[in-house]
Amino acid sequence: MTDKLTPILSAHWGEDGSWRLENHVGHGGYGAARTALTTMSSAEVIALVKDAGLRGRGGAGFPTGMKWSFIPQDNPNPKYLVVNCDESEPGTCKDVPMLMATPHTLLEGIIIACYAVNAHHAFVYVRGEVLHVIRRLRKAVADAYAAGYLGANLFGTGYDLDVVVHAGAGAYICGEETALLDSLSGRRGQPRLRPPFPAVEGLYACPTVVNNAESIASVPAIVVHGAAWYRQMGTERSRGxxxxxxxxxxxxxxxxxxxxxxxxxxxxxxxxxxxxxxxxxxxxxxxxxxxxxxxxxxxxxxxxxxxxxxxxxxxxxxxxxxxDTVSVVRTTLRWTEFYKHESCGKCTPCREGSWWLVQTLRNIEAGRGAPGDVDKLLDICDNVSMKSFCTLADGFVACIRSAVRNFRSEFEAGCRGTPAWELLPYEASALFAPPRERLTVQSTNEGGAA
Structure with missing residues (x-):
């Protein structure tokens, strides 16, 4: 099945020193940025990305080129590009290895994207816990400045660009683009009511494009190989x-x-x-x-x-x-505990609903659920869904609803006196930790610890 793999972003991950500037340049790096800035207009770059069918890789899948075209060029305020590297959802782990292995691919994509939207400042917002990524990105930025790939008069075109790597404070909610922008501005990271959208009033109330790191890093290859090459991969509406x-x-x-x-x-x-x-x-x-x-x-x-x-x-x-060793009740509870902890508290349905869902799920996990608790879970989900500023609440509602729909019998067992760890012993599903005594597992979960 290895013929299904298409190494583009990951083509050089396994090389020694893949993160170094000389390695990136040795593979033709910054050639796409040079081509875009010296032979193409901003409008032509946007049209190319549109024709390629590149969609946002951060979750929503919104067409990247269309997002760039929303920036009002008649607005006299500065334009900004913000790269969302606040990767923090459980299970999501694509951006960190990419940024560790080939940070200059991202920087080259930033140059092209900023040129396309007429921005002269870009910010890379990175989750604060991944200090190793922050250090590597900052070193890459410093090397790019020293080599003339960032700063003033790029490629002799008169185009100037500055890039700042910003470390977040470890809030999952700041992965939501408007909360990220407020955090980057020095305010509390909470989602905004829209409109206005970031393209009109984003960072510092100026027109702003917010893109995922993988989206931006995908752009140089499109400039080099063309839209038709990119459209050969993927499906009719999901290209690449x-x-x-x-x-x-x-x-x-x-x-x-x-x-x-x-x-x-x-x-x-x-x-x-x-x-x-x-x-x-x-x-x-x-x-x-x-x-x-x-x-x-x-x-x-x-x-x-x-x-x-x-x-x-x-x-x-x-x-x-x-x-088949995993308790879906336990998994759903752990996910919901995460979202409860990471809720910014701005919206009442999200703040209160997540708390009640966690309490109900803990009772079901421990075999202390009451008759009707499964339906109560779904009722709370109905009262939370689509009623908050951002999609955090919709996320934890989605995983609960689907878990109950597919494995309702496991939840019902917790309402009939059977703890989840008796139905499916937790030590059997462990990947890394040594097996623990059942009594320890039971005691931990009955105490309500995460």
């Missing part, structure tokens, strides 16, 4: 290749760069299959905030349209795989 992150109960977890439309069955084969003696039970097609899939969806093409038609969201292509 992307990075799929396969983790969990598989033999060879990792990043697999493949055309959009590949199936989970094919990716599982690349990852060596589920660990010995077990079978796949369920998986997330796009991270923990997306409705889960079961083996019935193994052959669903993993593109934006097919996954949506099957009842989920492609999201960040974070494919967490869980085998």
């Amino acid at each position: 290749a992307t990075i799929y992150s396969v983790s969990g109960h598989v033999k060879r977890p990792g990043q697999f760069e493949a055309p959009l439309g590949i199936t989970m069955r094919e990716l599982l084969e690349m990852a060596g299959g589920v660990r010995e003696g077990h079978e796949l039970k369920f998986f997330t097609p796009g991270g923990s905030s997306t409705p889960i899939f079961t083996t019935e969806q193994l052959d669903v093409p993993l593109d934006y349209e097919a996954v949506s038609a099957a009842g989920s969201i492609l999201g960040t292509k974070a494919l967490q795989c869980f085998d």
